[in-house]
Amino acid sequence: MAARLKQRGEQLRLGGPPPGRAWCEAWSDAVDEALVALSSSVLDSHRLAVVAVGGYGRRELCPGSDVDLLLLHDRLERQELEFVVRRIVYPLWDAGLTVGYAVRNRREAIGAIDDVDTATSMLELRTVCGDRGLASLVQVEVLRRLRQRPHKFLESLRRADTDRKRKAGDAAEAIEPDLKSGAGGLRDVQSLSWAAAALVGVSGLDPLxxxxxxxxxxRPRLVHARERLLAARVALHLEVADRATSTPVKSEVLRLESQDAVAARLGFVDRGEHDLAAHDLMRELILAARVIDHVHRRAWSLIDADLARGARRRRRPTEREHDGFELxxxxLRLPDGLDLGTTELPTRLxxxxADTGAVLDRGSAARLRRLVEDGEPGWAWTDTQRERFVRVLWRGGVMVPALAELDDVGLLTAMLPEWEPLRGRPQRNPYHRYALDRHAWHAAANLGDLVRRESWAAEALRRVDDREGLLLGVLLHxxxxxxxxxxxxxxxxxxxxIATRMGAAASTVELVGRLVRLHLLIPDAARKHDVTDPALARALAAEVGDASTLACLHLLAAxxxxxxxxxxxxxxTGSLVQTLIxxxxxxxxxQDGNGARDLEHEAAVETVREAQRLAPELxxxxAAVREHLALLPTRYARSVSPRAVVRHTLMALLPPGATEVRTRVTPGEDLAAPTGAQGHVDELDVVALDHPGWFAKVAGVVALHGGSILAADAFSREDGLAVDTFRVxxxxxxxxxxxxxxxxxxxxAAAGKLAIRARVLRQARASAWRPSPAGDVPTRITATPDPAGRSTSIEVHTMDRVGVLYAIATALAELELDIVVARIQTLGREVVDVFSVRxxxxxxxxxxHLSELELAVAGAIAELGGN
Structure with missing residues (x-):
């Protein structure tokens, strides 16, 4: 029987129904047939029910799902029960299935419902074979007890929901959603079905x-969304199983590397460079998860109200009125006599x-949705409508749930048709946590929160001439x-x-366009170039044009x-941007006529003054500090802190030997953590005789010990000393x-007694890194000139692996290039390393030179293996 069941599973995997409910039911039927055959001899002599519970009970058995069973008996002895388990469960294990089972008599089964997980599984009992009356008695009694004590069960279910979502995240927003347990996932639909048992005595969506x-x-929206997620879950399980083994493998998180293959299994096709199959799949799943999350939250708001009152919900008089709406x-409910076509209804709502933090009444939502679907609702942008919209956006995070309510019923796209392509559009990279439309909402919310909570932001806002243009620029960037x-x-x-449709002034429309065009200017320059270089500041000032626009760009970047x-x-990152600003x-x-300033000189003078003041204390x-500074370029004095100047002075007091290296570590609690870093970031100062390849040696040694370099600044003294600082x-x-x-x-390494290259290559090739089933992250090397014309920015995107920074730095050293600044980011399985070189x-x-650099860097990375 085990071989036959395994063969049936293989047939379904290779040529069964399309991923979705039909596949789940076919697989559930196959397991049913096996259980009937396995149980036949046992049932002849024992009063027993073989009961499917959980997903198997719902006939939603996905390729990698656990087969959950309840073996329900009537006073069987332990020896008999052991025989039953061997006869029924063991063959399923032999077939490669993951089987969870419980063996209980009727009293034990009913008594186990104090545990919420057990209680919910008992709500979906389905007798596969055996004594159906036994299972029915248990289910009836379970429902009766839950109905008698609804508060305890519902509160436990609510807590379980909250804990689950905290661990699994948001399926409606994550770039790698948990289709089962995330907020907006399949478990949210099941949670509502289970809640019905305590609320009305029957589980399922229909009774609600x-x-x-x-x-x-x-209900139909919820069911449609559930079916989309279920189909994706089946396709994901099949894909993971194909990659791993013929035995189905459980996986609930739709990883980036699986999304293209899952999209193909579900029939999505690429429609162009910017309309890839995986984008269409993820957009469909995001929008489906939003429906589930939205309906789930609205239903639970009613359930919570009933729990607080201790009674079922019935129609009640209005508790209070808010701007013509009933709360x-x-x-929030739209009064029955309200004219829904009133011009300014959307922004009033x-x-x-936003004012009340309420959700929209389901009947009101249905009325608005019908009006939108019928077309021509009569809404239009007026000055009052636009100003109210902008005021709400300035309120910060409280406006995001309010926008979600309007989005759910279609009001946003009815008012702004251009918004539709943004809805649910995924941003499939490790940078972004939100889909495109929600990213815009949260950026606008962050702006409102920043100017209220952070003094630098409030000061920047005071310098903005057009605040409406700023906020719309942030929303639309x-x-x-x-x-x-x-x-x-x-x-x-x-x-x-969009700004024109909203009726914004011509100057505001112009500012919005300018902010969209320039929104990456400052953060990209901070990430790729030396932010203390005055020539860079002058080049950017020419692009920005005026102080108000600069303040807008600063706030937009944050x-x-x-x-x-x-x-x-x-x-x-914020400190780099602030320095550049x-x-x-x-x-x-x-340029505004307030006097020419030698910025480079001012920064250097201040550092010299403070370093000399600190010198005796440290x-x-x-005098030694002055001598040390005199041997270094001005860039050094404006790039490092006064304390670092003194540290370096002490390290360089005596000339090091030809193979000597001097190091000093400053603990991380004194430092700001670079982008993406978790934990303490320490600062490593290195002083040694300067020669090409020092950066690579440090990178190699740190990699051999499992550390990561996140940033570096390198300087050369006139006497031949290298003074480098690494953030590790x-x-x-x-x-x-x-x-x-x-x-x-x-x-x-400095003494030539460490085979760094051989050790790095050996460790890289022996590491746990493996090619992704979706293909490697290709190595891409791009070069852009420094806006100041002093250096070249080299940006390397490649697969993360042991020694990648060492490999790149070695290639740069081979070409006798001077690394001025380095910034290193790890984004999931990808690294983005940026070097400013001369x-x-x-x-x-x-x-x-650039052509040779690309050849050298690509070759060095290839030696590590992978691309």
């Missing part, structure tokens, strides 16, 4: 409609929802992604069109970065002994 917890239109128990790249260019006409995610914005602002101030002489993320659990080992190996003569790279 006449009881008032689901609207008549909610009852956290639910948005404001009311990424609209071009729905059209194509580069989105900072494609988005300009679309953003201007709001956008924080909405994107921790890999795109951190305290360290300060430099650009000084240039604009100079054990150095002021040690491995988890590393302590002082880890740094001692690193420093010891650095000394050996040739041996201190100049930017020419075309021939």
């Amino acid at each position: 409609v006449p009881a008032g917890y689901l609207g008549a239109t909610d 009852v128990d956290g639910v 948005l404001a009311a929802l 990424d609209v071009g992604k729905a059209v194509g790249e580069p989105h900072s260019e494609t988005g300009v006409p679309l953003a201007r069109s 709001a956008d970065g924080r909405a994107t995610g921790p890999t795109a914005w951190s305290a360290w 300060t430099k650009v602002d000084a240039v604009l101030d100079e 054990g150095a002489e002021a 993320l040690p491995p988890d659990g590393a302590a002082g002994a880890w740094w001692a080992a690193v420093e010891g190996d650095l000394a050996d 040739d041996a003569d201190g100049n930017p790279l020419d075309a021939d």
